[in-house]
Amino acid sequence: MHRPHPAESEVADELAGVRPGLLPRYDAELSGARAAVLTRLWRALAHEPLPWITGRERSPDGLTLRLADGRRLHGPAADPYATAAYVNSVRLDGVTYDHPARLMTGLAVPHGADFAAELGHSVASLALSRAGQGARVDEWPVADWEWEQRVVDGHPYHPNCRSRPGFSVAEQLAYGPEHRPVVELGTVPVAARECLVSGEWPDELRDGGRLLLPLHPWQAAHVLKRSCEGWRAAHPLMSLRTLALPGGPHVKTALSARLTSSVRDISVHSVGLSATLSSFAQSLAARSDGLLHVTRTLGAATADSPDLAAVLRESPQTYAATDSGERVVPVGALATTTLPESPSWLADFTRLTLTVGLRLLELGVALEAHGQNLLVVLSRTGAPLRLVYRDLADIRVSPARLTRNGIPVPELTGRIVTDDVTALRRKLFGSLVAGALAGTAGSAPALGAALETAVRDLPRTPELAALVAEPLPTKALTLMRMSPGVAGDQWTGLPNPLR
CATH class of the missing domain: 1.10.510.40 (Transferase(Phosphotransferase); domain 1)
Incomplete structure (x- = not known):
């Protein structure tokens, strides 16, 4: 039996407390999740200019990488555009690795320890995401958010495809679109004179001389560390921080967490440019002979902070x-x-x-x-x-x-x-x-x-x-x-x- 990675055990322990019925499915999905992340990592090792890889030798039985310290890493031929998991293991100087995090630890390269921890979390979160899926339904969804919820594995090529540091298992289940939750967005009142507003800010989000800025509950708990007034129930989209209001616009919220590669916030600069960009994009789309539409930015506002901002956009529907x-x-x-x-x-x-x-x-x-x-x-x-x-x-x-x-x-x-x-x-x-x-x-x-x-x-x-x-x-x-x-x-x- 495969020895669980610490990240996998941590998720299992949390899952036992919040959704024990998912544990058997989670355990069953771990093997496939390891292969999926290892396949993404092997793509990177095969094609990225990593300084500790000094050569690549292709042969009928696969690909061998020469490392700067003289070791050799061997695996299958790498298709840089493959989305199916086809790498189940690789060999580093004769030692077989079937877990991406343990491979990265074994490589012992600069900054590899931190990345190995991220890979372990990506595997565990991916297995959790897959565990919550029901039987595939062939009928096409009706609502826009239902399409987005069908994307379970995240980024098709990033080894951190499902890494969500800072999110507990309960929070992944509550906010991850692949788990099909309904998220209660809140609002934070801020004096209008302290805010930068671009475009039209709706009356629904005004209270006298204050603006009500939509706030994601994760952001409220972990970054602003404050409670907020409940506002509207919404459905998270692929980006997790953008949510669809039923019958209304999409709301892009500030969510100061690192997802895959970078921290996802809304810069003050981008809020200031949003109305200009939206107007420019509409004029540009008019030159596409009807082949392109660009969703309009209805309004954007920030309390002079990337941690407290929101953008309202048209639904693509x-x-x-x-x-x-x-x-x-x-x-x-x-x-x-x-x-x-x-x-x-x-x-x-x-x-x-x-x-x-x-x-x-x-x-x-x-x-x-x-x-x-x-x-x-x-x-x-x-x-x-x-x-x-x-x-x-x-x-x-x-x-x-x-x-x-x-x-x-x-x-x-x-x-x-x-x-x-x-x-x-x-x-x-x-x-x-x-x-x-x-x-x-x-x-x-x-x-x-x-x-x-x-x-x-x-x-x-x-x-x-x-x-x-x-x-x-x-x-x-x-x-x-x-x-x-x-x-x-x-x-x-x-x-x-x-x-």
Whole structure:
């Protein structure tokens, strides 16, 4: 019997106290969770520029990594776009490891101990997430949050796909979208004169000279350490901190916890830019020949702190003709359907996303079009019709390209503004192709076939040429977690599936 990792035992002990009926399922899911996280870690070891890996040797029986201290690590051939767990164990100088956290401990590399602890937590939380699932239902959901709740495993490529440090088991069950909870949002009253407001703040969230800022209960308990007035029941979406109000907008709350890679808060700067960005995005979407909608930011407010802020956005469902049977589906949830199993459907979807993404990149905007921000409108029969994009906080805007295309340059500042070609391509290609499309396709052969079919019909532009000919950029997620003190994103290039 496999010896449980301490993180797995801790979760089991907590689970016994709050939901003992889930324990047998949790134990049964641990093996698959270990393989899923180990597969993600092996992808990183095979393709990221980790300083303690000095060479990689491919052979018919797999891949061998040479470490700086002379040791050798051997595992299967690594498909950088695979989403299925296919790595059950690897060998480090003849010693077999089947748990990602124990492998990282055995590697004994700088900053590896902290990352090993995160990996252990990711495995345990992933097993918990899988344990709470019922039988798969083939019928398509009706409510938008139901689509988001179908994404159980989190990020398809990050080893910390389900790591939620700071969340107890009870809190994961209460707030994690895959557990299908209803979350009671609260509000905190703040003097309006002390707040920065962008857009329209609704009357429902005003009380005389005070603004009522929506607050996530985890944030209230762990960061602000205060009670709050109950406001509305809501359903958590894939991002966990964004929740859907039934019949109303989506509410993005401040949740100062590190999920996967970074702390998720709402910066004062992003609140200040939100109305300008939303207006700019609407004008840009009008240039997409009806193929793209961008959800409007209705209002944003902050009490001059990233720990106490909120953003109200349109629901993407606004852009579905429900009387015609259309559905708006987050791209991250497409893998829970049978649609990507059809090569022709996958090629049509790839063509649609590249048409929109490359066109906007030529105009001067790189979307962060990963599976959470990007949604697709499907017909009654499942055909991809058009796209919906949400959350503008981390797009990139090129003033030079906008000017070249006769588009008024919005008043924006900060990291969102760049004319650097590499930065613009990394933002779009890394999120859309290496992220959303790869995660939907599920393997290098499927992704390559879809891209090959789709690019035949696309305009021959410099951006398309770069996409076809160069390695595919993606964030070096493990390198970033093991580089404390290094600010910003770090990148690597993946084998181009078109070559």
